[in-house]
Amino acid sequence: MPHAETIVLRRFIDKTEEKTYPEVPFAVEGDVERIEVRYAYERPDGRTVIDIGLRSPERIVGWSGGARASFFVGLDTATPGYLAGPIPSGQWRVLLGAYRVPDDGCEVEMELTIVREHPRWLKGDLHMHGVHSDGAYEVADAIRSCKDKGLDFVAFTDHNNASQNRATLAADDRLVLIPGVELTSYKGHANLLGRLDALDDFRVLTPDRAAEALRRAQESGALVSLNHPFCPDCPWELGFVVPYDAIEVWNGPWRPLNETAVRWWHEQLVTGRRIVAIGGSDTHAPHPLVAHGMPTTHVRAEAASKAAILDAVRAGRVVLSFAPDETFVDLAIGEAGIGDTRSDDGQTETALSVTVTGAAGDTVRVWSDRGLEREWTVEREGEFVFRVPTDRLFYRAEAYRYLPEWEREILSCLTNPIYMQGGNDRGESTD
Incomplete structure (x- = not known):
């Protein structure tokens, strides 16, 4: 099994979801030591703002707001604003914040890299x-x-x-x-x-x-x-x-x-x-x-x-x-x-x-x-x-x-x- 796996998730956010926190689930299995997240979205009006964070099966482990385009959590290292610690198996969620959504809505693309323990x-x-x-x-x-x-x-x-x-x-x-x-x-x-x-x-x-x-x-x-x-x-x-x-x-x-x-x-x-x-x-x-x-x-x-x-x-x-x-x-x-x-x-x-x-x-x-x-x-x-x-x-x-x-x-x-x-x-x- 390769020690790193990259998956791409997409979530369309409708105007009606403005000021809510949509979640995008993904599975974590096995001995994982690091989760990396990168995201992007179109800003046709120049005012669109989609915030981002991360939730483990137990709790929210970090929140960037709109300040970062990428972040990671690891066993003992993490991006500022995120908690390092054990990475349990189960359903994790990318936590989005639909702060300002254009009238036609917008699509958010998230690229996740899951790094497993490896010598x-x-x-x-x-x-x-x-x-x-x-x-x-x-x-x-x-x-x-x-x-x-x-x-x-x-x-x-x-x-x-x-x-x-x-x-x-x-x-x-x-x-x-x-x-x-x-x-x-x-x-x-x-x-x-x-x-x-x-x-x-x-x-x-x-x-x-x-x-x-x-x-x-x-x-x-x-x-x-x-x-x-x-x-x-x-x-x-x-x-x-x-x-x-x-x-x-x-x-x-x-x-x-x-x-x-x-x-x-x-x-x-x-x-x-x-x-x-x-x-x-x-x-x-x-x-x-x-x-x-x-x-x-x-x-x-x-x-x-x-x-x-x-x-x-x-x-x-x-x-x-x-x-x-x-x-x-x-x-x-x-x-x-x-x-x-x-x-x-x-x-x-x-x-x-x-x-x-x-x-x-x-x-x-x-x-x-x-x-x-x-x-x-x-x-x-x-x-x-x-x-x-x-x-x-x-x-x-x-x-x-x-x-x-x-x-x-x-x-x-x-x-x-x-x-x-x-x-x-x-x-x-x-x-």
Whole structure:
């Protein structure tokens, strides 16, 4: 079934219907994430005005009057004047307003596009700060900055505060706004994502207190990531035998603290643990090297919604890149993609597909639990296919770029693994 369907509806409005609200029904079925509406009508006398809005099976969800020729509603995004939220199956209605109708009446044409949930890569930033803690960005300024960079989602994670989440209660027209908070103690930092107020006390100075706070956050529905765990100024000192869903291995610009985090993460994967690697810019204020979307966290989500994005992170369907439009690497082994487990078909070898976009001159490296498996310099974008052994726990990829002006090599992209059947089942991320 195609993920988008367009239908055209027409409604003739007679002069006798002036100052009434005709409704035009249409059916919504299945897992829909977005309804788009465009309309037009003739204005022979120059005075005709037909207003428009939308009604779900339960209620009116928005009204444009005559101010807009198009609008949309989505799960977590919507045109101003419309309510984002669940899109239930049933009979919806385009709500017309026959404000001024010519003597001969007029015909209104409505074009509706119904977009169903479908997997695709979305890009965002899971770690940023503003004026609600120690940053310089107002919420509106941060949203504008992230839109300018082409991001699809952002998480607001001010230190120990949830007030920034109250400032983002209204849906944006482009960005999925994920509430969050960075638990910031003298022994380490952790992001709690997806809940308006997931933290009641940040003063965790022992592993037991940290475990208790993080477990409560998870039980409330929050996704927990341990942030910049090897930062020399604020490392995670509360141990890794605590509940968490992901590790922030890439914080801000590429630097030694991230190299250490990636090395630690890889060592855990080699032991059979399945830990999700994520990134975040940790942006606080305008800066030449620290900026929204640097790095970018790409997630392969089923829908453009908070729930679907966080579910994708939990599942490990995550790729990190230097910036929104920089090198991007995708992996596949048969039907299995990043974060998935390849089914055992009894073969000793299989085809690993590595698709590289946005790169030329970068060095791509494919790793497994046995070490470096492949390495080559990308001279063109495209798909690269290799035969690889199946007796591995996982395969993952990195891309590196040499910067002459810095006289050093930096990471340009990192993927989470495809796991091979026979590795440990994904469980709680604890030692």
